[in-house]
Amino acid sequence: MERNLSKSDIKFHPLNATNWKEDIDESILENYRFAGGRRFHNVEGVPYFLANDEEEISRLEMHHYLYRYIWQSIYSSPMHDKLALGNLKVLDSGCGPGAWILDMANSYKESIFVGVDLSPTMFPSAQNKNTPDNVAFLERNIIEGFPFPNDTFDFVHQGFMNFAFTKNQWQDVVFDIVRITKPGGWIEFTETDIETYFAGPLTKKFMKSFHGLLNARGLDPFIASRIESYLQSTNQVIDIHVEHKSTPLGSHGKKLGELLCCNEWTSISHAKAYICKFVGIPIEEYDDFVEKIKKEYDENKSYCKSYRIYGRKKY
Secondary structure, three states: OOOOOOHHHHHOOOOOOOOHHHHHHHHHHOOEEEEOOEEEEOOOOOOOOOOOOHHHHHHHHHHHHHHHHHHOOOOOOOOHHHHHHOOOEEEEEOOOOOHHHHHHHHHOOOOEEEEEEOOHHHOHHHHOOOOOOOEEEEEOOHHHOOOOOOOOEEEEEEEOOOOOOOHHHHHHHHHHHHHHEEEEEEEEEEEEOOOOEOOOHHHHHHHHHHHHHHHHOOOOOOHHHOHHHHHHHOOOEEEEEEEEEEEEOOHHHHHHHHHHHHHHHHHOHHHHHHHHHHHOOOHHHHHHHHHHHHHHHHHHOOEEEEEEEEEEEOO
């Protein structure tokens, strides 16, 4: 269920030629910015800096399938039996193009799934893709709070949002997720460390610089390690579990390692200029720099970590 056309939507229809330039500036150019042929958010107070165009949609969909393979599942909370019975309400916070929620909705056809994201241009209907009848999508800036009453959802999932919220915003988001979860319902986060383990010297140089870039935007590269404490601090979540997977990066991890490596570097490829500034190399040396890092992955048997943190809201 996506937004119904409002008067403001009709006002900005391209066939409405009245003040068309002024209207397009207000409706499109204020919400998005374009750089290097890529489209990005342009929303005040949102630190997320990755693209939100078709290229990024394809990357995010591949990212979903890679981590589904890594974990051999798409969630860890003990929800299967209840979902199979149906009549549950499930929220995916920061759903992006909806890969997780579509996977779930096709597996559990008798439950209702709602995806919330800042970018409606990523929703399946915006890409002319069909969606199951038990799925709805809602445009919302999560930082401003969820537009749902207390105790609405039986299961709330949020995945790979480490670039979406500042350190200060994260705790507020966790509290609001707990608020909208029903007593007895489950909450699950999937996140990665923004770190390379068993790193070579160039990789360490890059990671130190990239962490500096993230910190300058108020982002925490190790937010995954803090989510458990955020859940505990609500005094409403029990049975908290923390699981992690270590996954090789590069060809020493065979096809999975190569694909994961490619996916991660693709995600920040549009930020070459910023990265080069923080690392201290000319932009024309960036591609060679990245290839040397990939070589280090194999020489040092580098790997990354992903986490699932999940718990149950008290009755």
